[in-house]
Amino acid sequence: MTTINDIAKRANVSRTTVSRALNNSGYVSEEARKRIMKIVEETGYMPNQSAKSLRTKRSGVIGVILPRLSTETSTRVVNGINEVLAKEGFQILLTDTELDRKKEIEYIRLLKSRHVDGIILLATNVNDELIQTIRNVDLPFLAIGQDLPEVTSLVYDDYHASADLTNMLIHKGHHKIAFIGVSRDDPSVGIRREQAFRDVMEREGGEINEHWMGTGDFSIDSGYEEMKKILRASGKNRPSAVYAVTDRMAIGAMEYLKEQGYRIPEDMAVVGIGASSLSQYVSPSLTTIDYFNKKAGQQAAELLLAKLKNEKVDQKFELTYRLILRDSV
Amino acid sequence: MTTINDIAKRANVSRTTVSRALNNSGYVSEEARKRIMKIVEETGYMPNQSAKSLRTKRSGVIGVILPRLSTETSTRVVNGINEVLAKEGFQILLTDTELDRKKEIEYIRLLKSRHVDGIILLATNVNDELIQTIRNVDLPFLAIGQDLPEVTSLVYDDYHASADLTNMLIHKGHHKIAFIGVSRDDPSVGIRREQAFRDVMEREGGEINEHWMGTGDFSIDSGYEEMKKILRASGKNRPSAVYAVTDRMAIGAMEYLKEQGYRIPEDMAVVGIGASSLSQYVSPSLTTIDYFNKKAGQQAAELLLAKLKNEKVDQKFELTYRLILRDSV
């Protein structure tokens, strides 16, 4: 492995000068610069980033913490993050918590020890230890998806998105709407989306029936199972629509409904959230809400870069969304 | 930021001893160890990985080079890689070439300068400069998806998978089969899958018609467009089935066929490759081939770990596949 010393020797200058030439810092004679660059070219020399990072305290690496590597939402966000970061010469150090809160905290500290310049967390829950850890590592930090106190957070407008979706169903004539949510550990998805649903239902005189309220775990299977439970529990008094808080659960619900011979949307309307590619190609195509995940990733990266440049950034950002009306309603 | 020196001072030992205690290397009295560990706990000390890496020449980071961050195939592979690596305390440094060959090479060198311990490349093409670069960086290296000369490569069995698929169509009575492939720059997908198709068609007396041969670019849209072209070009003599070399293109083709009022599979059978989640939920569900991408990722990671331990590993690995018969045939 060639080092800066090798280049210096071959160019007949000190390594100080080589460093200056490479980083465009301080004066270097045109002559020396040319000699150095030529040798750099020839040897394919690349500075050792560990040494550089040790010295400068900057690594050019951003840590990204994901709840799950294999969901479309995560992938889109990471894609957006990477697009912006790569352009600025940053790389992503990727970690996957597999939805384990312990790991979330562990990885924040690990990333710190790996000298990342900043961290972007796709957050799925909010708890004191997490907040505490974030404060302690004292690194440029950005959360996406949950509103973390005292942390710069990009949040989807879950309340209004959910309210719009519910309103839309009501205005299409549905007053009996089943709901498939998730655990309240996830404030954004588990609490806010449900709260908006309940608020709108109440305001508009919809019927909320606890037999029609299910709790899934984000998976397609859980959507299927919850739909089954709801239908079995509801007896003669059946909902005419089902609102699942994620596309995957909505698609699971559709599977069960189709199996049971329900026509969608005639016998039962279905809506989800997420605008997954599945939602587009499933049959009938699923009405859903697009959260522009990729854009969220881009924005997160841009904000983090701003922080790295010591620019002041606001603490809270609300992301926009878009209702996509399709054939399932 | 607390360093090993801080710990040493507070524990009244030298940093040498702290290092030994932390790494379980060499002798440390039980007493000293306890004192040290207690302080490590209290301070939440984590060793600076840049310093460690500079000194030991190992970073605990594996570079992963993806052609596209946002495809299900990539995601599944990365997921498999990560699962194995995380267990061993390694992290992934992620790069996305956006299908740009220049970047492929650039990133290999970049990852080297970032002191990764090894590299896994999801390869999409084979060319001399690439092979040369891999040889030059001289790092534990693993390719997935293409057979790179002199590089440990995990390849899907594209030839036989494609042959099986073609055979299956023929045995279902299809002798006129349209084919939507991709550029021959990609030997695995662009050449081998097509070659197997042609070989089987020839052997079994199927009709190969150049009007029925399209070339897409992996996207759903391109599947749609190629299907359109094929149908328009074929006039009265129409195929009864279409084989697209990826699920996404197959789904694009299905979209066009459905728009034109074709019944699937009665008027036209459709098959793809990839076992994407889309293939399962699209309607009718798509017959396809599962390449077990996650398992490929796991195996790649395991092989790389073996290399890091200086174990000898074979140079070529062929992965298995599975035909999934669904309603589109």
Add this chain to the structure above:
DNA sequence: CTGAAAGCGCTTACAG
């Protein structure tokens, strides 16, 4: 069982 010293490959005041 323990510590002083050297060194990994860089950058950056400082002096000239």
Add this chain to the structure above:
DNA sequence: CTGAAAGCGCTTACAG
């Protein structure tokens, strides 16, 4: 415009 020297935070022979 250039270089000698210090130092970033670790690990590892080496000596005791």
